[in-house]
Amino acid sequence: xxxxxGLARLRLIRTSSVGPVTFTQLLARFGTAQAALDAIPDLARxxxxxxxxxxxxxxxxxxxxxxxxxxxxxxxxxxPGYPALLAEAEGAPPVLSVAGDISLLMRPTVAMxxxxxxxxxxxxxxxxxxxxxxxxxxxxVSGLARGIDTAAHRGALDGGTIGVVASGLDIVYPPENEGxxxxxxxxxxxxxxxxxxxEPHARHFPARNRIIAGLALGTLVVEAAPKSGSxxxxxxxADYGREVxxxxxxxxxxxxxxxxxxxxxxxxxxxTAADVVEAIRPFASQVxxxxxxxxxxxxxxxxxxxxxxxxxxxxxxxxxxxxxxRLSGASSGAVQMALLELDLAGRLDRHAGGKVSFRGx
Amino acid sequence: xxxxxGLARLRLIRTSSVGPVTFTQLLARFGTAQAALDAIPDLARxxxxxxxxxxxxxxxxxxxxxxxxxxxxxxxxxxPGYPALLAEAEGAPPVLSVAGDISLLMRPTVAMxxxxxxxxxxxxxxxxxxxxxxxxxxxxVSGLARGIDTAAHRGALDGGTIGVVASGLDIVYPPENEGxxxxxxxxxxxxxxxxxxxEPHARHFPARNRIIAGLALGTLVVEAAPKSGSxxxxxxxADYGREVxxxxxxxxxxxxxxxxxxxxxxxxxxxTAADVVEAIRPFASQVxxxxxxxxxxxxxxxxxxxxxxxxxxxxxxxxxxxxxxRLSGASSGAVQMALLELDLAGRLDRHAGGKVSFRGx
Numbered sequence: 081x082x083x084x085x086g087l088a089r090l091r092l093i094r095t096s097s098v099g100p101v102t103f104t105q106l107l108a109r110f111g112t113a114q115a116a117l118d119a120i121p122d123l124a125r126x127x128x129x130x131x132x133x134x135x136x137x138x139x140x141x142x143x144x145x146x147x148x149x150x151x152x153x154x155x156x157x158x159x160p161g162y163p164a165l166l167a168e169a170e171g172a173p174p175v176l177s178v179a180g181d182i183s184l185l186m187r188p189t190v191a192m193x194x195x196x197x198x199x200x201x202x203x204x205x206x207x208x209x210x211x212x213x214x215x216x217x218x219x220x221v222s223g224l225a226r227g228i229d230t231a232a233h234r235g236a237l238d239g240g241t242i243g244v245v246a247s248g249l250d251i252v253y254p255p256e257n258e259g260x261x262x263x264x265x266x267x268x269x270x271x272x273x274x275x276x277x278x279e280p281h282a283r284h285f286p287a288r289n290r291i292i293a294g295l296a297l298g299t300l301v302v303e304a305a306p307k308s309g310s311x312x313x314x315x316x317x318a319d320y321g322r323e324v325x326x327x328x329x330x331x332x333x334x335x336x337x338x339x340x341x342x343x344x345x346x347x348x349x350x351x352t353a354a355d356v357v358e359a360i361r362p363f364a365s366q367v368x369x370x371x372x373x374x375x376x377x378x379x380x381x382x383x384x385x386x387x388x389x390x391x392x393x394x395x396x397x398x399x400x401x402x403x404x405x406r407l408s409g410a411s412s413g414a415v416q417m418a419l420l421e422l423d424l425a426g427r428l429d430r431h432a433g434g435k436v437s438f439r440g441x
Numbered sequence: 442x443x444x445x446x447g448l449a450r451l452r453l454i455r456t457s458s459v460g461p462v463t464f465t466q467l468l469a470r471f472g473t474a475q476a477a478l479d480a481i482p483d484l485a486r487x488x489x490x491x492x493x494x495x496x497x498x499x500x501x502x503x504x505x506x507x508x509x510x511x512x513x514x515x516x517x518x519x520x521p522g523y524p525a526l527l528a529e530a531e532g533a534p535p536v537l538s539v540a541g542d543i544s545l546l547m548r549p550t551v552a553m554x555x556x557x558x559x560x561x562x563x564x565x566x567x568x569x570x571x572x573x574x575x576x577x578x579x580x581x582v583s584g585l586a587r588g589i590d591t592a593a594h595r596g597a598l599d600g601g602t603i604g605v606v607a608s609g610l611d612i613v614y615p616p617e618n619e620g621x622x623x624x625x626x627x628x629x630x631x632x633x634x635x636x637x638x639x640e641p642h643a644r645h646f647p648a649r650n651r652i653i654a655g656l657a658l659g660t661l662v663v664e665a666a667p668k669s670g671s672x673x674x675x676x677x678x679a680d681y682g683r684e685v686x687x688x689x690x691x692x693x694x695x696x697x698x699x700x701x702x703x704x705x706x707x708x709x710x711x712x713t714a715a716d717v718v719e720a721i722r723p724f725a726s727q728v729x730x731x732x733x734x735x736x737x738x739x740x741x742x743x744x745x746x747x748x749x750x751x752x753x754x755x756x757x758x759x760x761x762x763x764x765x766x767r768l769s770g771a772s773s774g775a776v777q778m779a780l781l782e783l784d785l786a787g788r789l790d791r792h793a794g795g796k797v798s799f800r801g802x
Binding site for chain 2: 201202204205327328329330331332336337340341343344348349350351352355
């Protein structure tokens with residue numbers, strides 16, 4: 081059963097305009113999710129907007145029941161069981177629902193991703209590589225999509241594999257993977273950031289990809305066309321300071337060109353499982369315990385003045401929060417607080433690299 | 442017609458136990474090839490061996506006539522017309538015979554080499570790449586072998602291409618390339634280090650490969666199995682400080698594994714002609730005029746003492762010449778002279794990286 085703090089966290093993350101970054105800052109500022117929930121209406125009013133819709137306790141209980149019916153349970157960032165590597169990734173999900181063998185999260189992980197329309201040769205290669213990495217003790221993380229993802233999961237099923245879905249835990253997609261996903265919810269692990277009932281929309285895929293990259297010591301791309309989603313996963317892995325690897329192919333095959341470009345950009349060229357182990361080894365020792373990610377300064381917050389200053393400094397173009405702090409002359413804590421208020425009022429957009437802008441109307 | 446100095450150089454390089462390094466040192470020591478020829482019997486006697494066989498002037502004239510009959514002419518290291526890039530390579534040939542358009546040696550060059558049993562796709566890719574690099578103004582250097590070499594030459598025939606053969610200028614190998622080689626002796630350029638009549642033996646291939654690597658700003662390997670000759674050419678290019686490039690392929694194809702390994706070792710991954718141009722550009726500005734490669738110290742040579750010291754320090758394992766100089770306490774010039782004498786007496790082996798050893802009996 082989900083405890084009171086868990087239900088409060090669930091209500092907080094499901095509140096409109098509360099994303100992972102805002103969630104983490106609210107928790108850091110107010111100590112508990114419940115205290116943050118209590119403060120939100122006032123914060124939003126100060127930010128100049130109407131209060132966001134906060135799910136009721138009953139809503140949260142209903143979601144928790146649905147996760148349980150799907151055979152799942154929750155993992156909360158900063159609480160025991162949450163995967164340490166993912167916790168280190170910027171914007172990690174505050175709440176995950178997971179079904180299956182959660183002990184897989186404690187073992188060394190490699191992500192394998194690639195084209196949905198992969199060549200038969202690449203599918204065979206991915207499956208065999210997953211078998212071998214499995215036998216070497218690695219857990220294979222992927223996205224339960226067609227093509228390379230499916231091959232990677234199937235190859236690793238006996239040794240341990242984690243599938244991250246863009247939908248809720250109770251939705252199977254693509255339909256032909258129903259058997260695989262059901263089996264992974266018992267012998268492997270299926271992970272979702274979305275509430276049950278969520279269909280896999282295109283807009284959820286980048287968020288799913290960041291979880292794949294965040295869960296793994298390194299990401300291997302097996303076959304990928306230029307501008308494909310697998311390359312986004314690889315870029316996220318690089319952003320998180322993880323190893324990026326790619327399997328080369330003929331420049332005449334468009335499905336290899338994305339991987340070849342990754343290698344040109346510095347990814348490690350992979351031909352064998354031994355190549356993966358060699359590339360991953362330096363990262364395996366760097367796994368640290370979860371971090372808080374954000375700390376407010378202890379000084380008293382001069383909230384009202386800071387809010388006006390920050391509003392003045394913000395525009396439609398993303399600027400680094402550090403720059404706003406510097407230009408405002410206000411304390412870091414006061415600026416962060418002002419940004420929180422604007423965020424909750426629906427007036428702020430947060431971008432990669434700690435940048436913020438006024439939300440476009 | 443070959444002049445007297447040219448004929449003397451020809452006699453010197455065709456003397457048994459005179460390789461490119463010894464040739465260069467003799468020329469530096471004695472000023473002219475004729476003076477070196479005159480000194481050889483005495484030097485060999487001091488080195489403790491019998492005098493090597495020196496071809497007669499008539500022998501040299503016969504060779505020069507044969508080169509002329511084959512439509513060729515000579516280029517001598519250190520004299521006008523000798524390719525500047527090749528002159529910079531350690532152990533460059535003192536004498537080349539060439540047939541065709543020698544102005545091609547003045548233009549920017551890229552070597553393209555690869556498997557004789559290349560896949561149809563790789564052959565097509567190599568030919569198309571050669572066409573495009575040609576159109577961009579690059580002269581394509583290769584080895585006139587089957588497979589990738591042939592495709593590279595054919596693609597570059599209109600724009601300019603240089604073929605380096607392991608045989609004499611008058612021998613065609615492989616037989617099916619007779620038409621191509623004849624055409625290149627008119628529209629392109631065919632280069633040989635061997636005297637006319639020399640059949641292409643396996644032992645000549647590494648020497649041929651060093652000329653390919655030495656003539657080019659960079660070497661691109663298109664398809665190559667592990668441990669193939671193309672990888673030797675790539676390693677020589679790296680030794681000469683040139684750009685090394687490789688076209689990737691599926692790890693499932695053994696003919697791609699050598700290229701993939703090159704990329705793992707730092708070669709630039711190539712997918713397009715633009716990739717080659719980008720990789721080569723920094724090297725194009727580094728072309729310098731021919732260097733002498735070796736300078737003897739001006740101090741008086743205490744030859745006899747040095748010879749005894751050097752004989753004592755030499756063993757069957759290769760040691761750097763610098764170390765012998767240091768350990769002997771003799772001048773650099775005296776040690777080099779002693780090594781020359783041992784070399785001409787057939788008692789010295791010279792190895793890569795300026796190392797020497799006593800010749801195994």
